[in-house]
Amino acid sequence: MDLDNLDWKLLSLLQKDCRISNADLALAVGLSASSCWRRVRALEDAGLIRRYAAQLDPARAGMGFQAIVHVQLTRHDPEKLAEFIRVIDTRPEVVECFATTGQADYHLRVIVRDLETYNQFLETVLFRLSAVASAQTNVILRSVKSYQGIGSQV
CATH class of the missing domain: 3.30.70.920 (Lrp/AsnC effector binding domain/regulation of amino acid metabolism (RAM) domain)
Structure with missing residues (x-):
């Protein structure tokens, strides 16, 4: 899959906060909500987005x-x-x-x-x-x- 600048912007925003709403994501990159959802779905289907996860603080989790x-x-x-x-x-x-x-x-x-x-x-x-x-x-x-x-x- 060839990524354009818009794809990279979406990926960058999702890596910073994977809980961002589709509406906020669309607004941040200048797309309609439906176009944004289709693009993110295509990135997922292509395997570029492997999963969504929470990043934990090891020390606060007792792992010092x-x-x-x-x-x-x-x-x-x-x-x-x-x-x-x-x-x-x-x-x-x-x-x-x-x-x-x-x-x-x-x-x-x-x-x-x-x-x-x-x-x-x-x-x-x-x-x-x-x-x-x-x-x-x-x-x-x-x-x-x-x-x-x-x-x-x-």
Whole structure:
């Protein structure tokens, strides 16, 4: 789907506030309510809008420990890799996982209640996976900028 400036404006506004009413969204981009609804529906149908969600404050939710975990795998054995991905995908404390180039094979963003809970995650989950050779932890001291959506083209 080719996006025009109007599509990017709609996407930008929805990423800032997905609870914006269709009427307010239409007014903000200069469309009629019905035209706006059709455009948003087309973006959803094309898979550009995957879902709508609430962004929580981890600290206020009692999750005071965040870390980036750099994981190196032993080998890229297909079965071990599939197990690693399956387990990581099911773990609620892993909020993001990226396969990357560089020294580490995967980078995980982990959010838990405290250091003890994080250590329990390492010992009972991550280090029990046969694909994992090592993991290095960088504790997140503070968030400077968190995910705000994809960049705008306008």
